[in-house]
Amino acid sequence: MGIYDKLFNIQQQLNAPKNQRNNFGNYNYRSCEDILEAVKPLLRENKCVLKLSDEIIYTEGRYHVKATATLTDVETGEKEWATGLAREEESKKGMDGSQITGASSSYARKYALNGLFCIDDNKDSDSTNTHGKEGKSSTTNLSAAQIRRLYTLANNAGYDKAKIEQMISTKYKKDIKALTKVEYDHVCNGLEGKK
Structure with missing residues (x-):
């Protein structure tokens, strides 16, 4: 085994x-x-x-x-x-x-x-x-630096830009820029694990 x-x-x-x-x-x-x-x-x-x-x-x-x-x-x-x-x-x-x-x-x-x-x-x-912070960071759009990081992690994990965008759209029913911080962290942690 x-x-x-x-x-x-x-x-x-x-x-x-x-x-x-x-x-x-x-x-x-x-x-x-x-x-x-x-x-x-x-x-x-x-x-x-x-x-x-x-x-x-x-x-x-x-x-x-x-x-x-x-x-x-x-x-x-x-x-x-x-x-x-x-x-x-x-x-x-x-x-x-x-x-x-x-x-x-x-x-x-x-x-x-x-x-x-x-x-x-x-x-x-x-x-x-969110400990009562729903109106703050949980719904704030991602920064350009965060989006670049996500694309870099995706590339390192073997996904091109179109593929990761399609995967996020399928799972979260939204564009990458509209991800919450929790969703962003979840995606990044998953991509980190694929390296």
């Missing part, structure tokens, strides 16, 4: 319910730790090792944490991986710099794990909750 058979088994059996509660936003969510606890028995059963790593990258004038989740078949050494990206906030009330980086790391790792194990957070309030 190769890495894809084992990954298939893990994806089919993995159950990571949303056991965490955000009372402020009034929604349930799953954390990176929840996914890790749920996957550990499946890793043992399938003779695989999971490794998470982070890289700090600087793009578009901001720091981002790029997390990589790598699944390795212990028997063959074959690997499969996915990445997730989270932007560090410049400041966050009550948090120092290391806490901000740690929170970004957790978020990026969660989305790398989501990509690797086919966990769909589209209906997860954690990915759609």
Whole structure:
């Protein structure tokens, strides 16, 4: 049995319910730790090792944490991986710099794990909750720099401009410029995982 058979088994059996509660936003969510606890028995059963790593990258004038989740078949050494990206906030009330980086790391790792194990957070309030900011950044049109970044990520993932525009139009029923920040982040994280 190769890495894809084992990954298939893990994806089919993995159950990571949303056991965490955000009372402020009034929604349930799953954390990176929840996914890790749920996957550990499946890793043992399938003779695989999971490794998470982070890289700090600087793009578009901001720091981002790029997390990589790598699944390795212990028997063959074959690997499969996915990445997730989270932007560090410049400041966050009550948090120092290391806490901000740690929170970004957790978020990026969660989305790398989501990509690797086919966990769909589209209906997860954690990915759609705006904490009462619906009139602000969630509906603001994307900047020219964000659109350039999206096209660059698409190109690196093997999609030309027409193909990524068609994919976004099919999925979101709108033009790239009209994507919300949450939708934009979701598309970029998916493209990062395809590299």
